[in-house]
Amino acid sequence: MLKLCGNGVKSTLPLYFRYCLPYSTSTTERASHCMEIYLVNSLGFSREEAASASTKVRHFKSTEAANSVINFFKRAGLDKAQIKNLITLVPKLLNCKVDKTLKPKIRIFQDLGLSNIEVVDLIAGNPTVLTRGLDTHIAPSIKLLKSILGTDETVVKVFKRSPWLLSCNLPKRMQPNVVLLQSYGLSSERIQNLVVQRPRFLAQDSKWIEGVLARVEEKLRIPRDASMFLSGVYLVSSLSEKSLESKYQVFKSFGWTESEVTTMVSKLPFSLKLSEATISSRLNFFMNELDYEPGYLASHPRILMYSLEKRVLPRNSVLQALKERKLIKTKTSLYVVVGLKESQFFTEFVLPYKDELPQIYESYINNKTGIC
Template identity: 45%
Template sequence: MIRISLKKHLFSFTFHLFYSTVPASSRANVLVDFMVNSLGFSTREAISTNAKVTRLRLRNYEPHLLLDLFDQMGLNKSQIKTLISSSPELLICRVDETLKPKIKVLQQLGLSGSDLVTFIRKSNFMKRGLHTILKPSLNYLMELLGSQDSVAKVVKREPRLLSSNLPKVIPPNITLLQNLGFSRMDIETIFNRHPRFLLNNPEWLESAVNRLEKNFHMSRESGMFLHGIVVLGSLDESKLQRKLGIFRSFGWSDSDICKMVRKLPYCLASSETEIRITLKFFMNELGYEPSYLASHATLLKHSLEKRIRPRNEILKFLKENQLITRNLSLYTVVKHTELQFLKKYVLPFRAEMPEAYDLYMKTRS
């Protein structure tokens, strides 16, 4: 157990930190030694972490209580190191008064082990009050989503959600979207998939609505409209224009771009690098036209390396070896699930042409 294996380090560290008469700078060295000897930090990592901690107050340090809590949570040394590295303030927090009650609330929600590590690492967990932010926000999510399981899923998906005062931030955005004609169910469905979308300033969401209607000619009745708000709500104007500029540099007209956005707004959510690489593959290597890609926008969102390229190689292989005679498009092949694709285009030919199977597995890896 962590508590047993670190016992002698804890005793030595605690003694020197609280009872030594050496200067604070020397006590900081003791902290570095503790991180190196007890938690597996390199000397450089420990010094870097220590520099962040020594700007804070060391008198609250409770190493035995902290590691006892981590032990009870079932964390291993690697997970503890990850937590301390990302949140050095854990080293000097009041464990019983501050940390333990917050951990308990999350455990009651259903988070444990690696989920807790991820949550603490990615959120401003330690800087948010239990009774002012965490509990009110969790209570609000229960009212909004209706079940503890749904709340746990959305918190795991987006740990930074609980860094905001949700009862204050979310309702104005829901009201705005309802006034635009969207149902509560539609809004909650999108929120489950993209939790941060309702954390935007209402004026910013309204701006996204206006841009969708005026710049991309998307109707509010479109099933993609809310998705479009999610995407444009995450992009400032300069970033959006840079992405549109990449499409235009490949010969796309504004009409092509609008058609693509109306089909699948998430094409604009890809990074600039991803957009450029994807367009090079489809247009320069395969010779596809902008109008075709705009009409078959899902091609642009599937993983190029894990899905598009491997399946394209198999399709070429089957056609070159006349194992399929019908005119089969890459778009049709890409739409299949992994299991469907294997059953239709790989496994039936494995005995006759084992190269097909080997080629697919190789290109996927």
């Protein structure tokens, strides 16, 4: 087996190592060359892949150590393709000490409640976790998440959804942001939901997050104690100030006041996630074709979120046809109709008129386009 130490190669080298190493090369070059050959022969790397991987490792310690690592991964449940992927992404894993470095990290995840299969998935999804310090990085991060989320089960849920989290120093990155949100009056439950649903947000720089929180209050006019505050946070964190302002201007171009846009956003911040073209086309339909007023749309913003082609136009055509034929005795608004589940709408507004008005039924069934 290959063993590098000091100034050269000590050996009981396999034959293919003994005859492939030019003695004129440096120790580092010989180690890199040996690693290339090892990767080709043990894990099926191409020469190009092996050469690329070997450049990421300063010293290749020994084939014995590398074999120990590969065998450990096999026993853990990783197949050859997964092991190859791990080593491709993090070649220095081959130099890790199994008992001292790898086993304790696997054990901490198992103690958390992850099954062997789930541990394999976690490692495959984020190989760099095995290069992080157990006591300096992994254990403190798990401890922090437990303190926020309360249960091991929820921590596991977060890791499954976002395995990259273990690559972050959470006490350094996340804890200050949790304190910041607490200072804004967010409850433990809302912070927990944020960690589960949007952990990447809490891994951002604290100054950036503070700017997002300020924009939600100042631009969107959503107070920090409002139920929609976090939705506003999600919106602002995903849009630039320029994009946000451009969308405001689209509404204003249709005659909306700043106050009406603010009313809409306070009720449904994600109405501003629509593209400018989509906002324009939907406002054109509701305001110019159906004569809806800005005040009504601002108070009922959900109607703007439904697809015109797939939902609003087909249902509006059915509703108008039924009203024209005086088949609807109660006053029914388009807002109520488009909000119904598909099965409910079909049962209440299409199916009962299958025989009386077959054209309504056929048109809706075939393509959900306008009624003749």
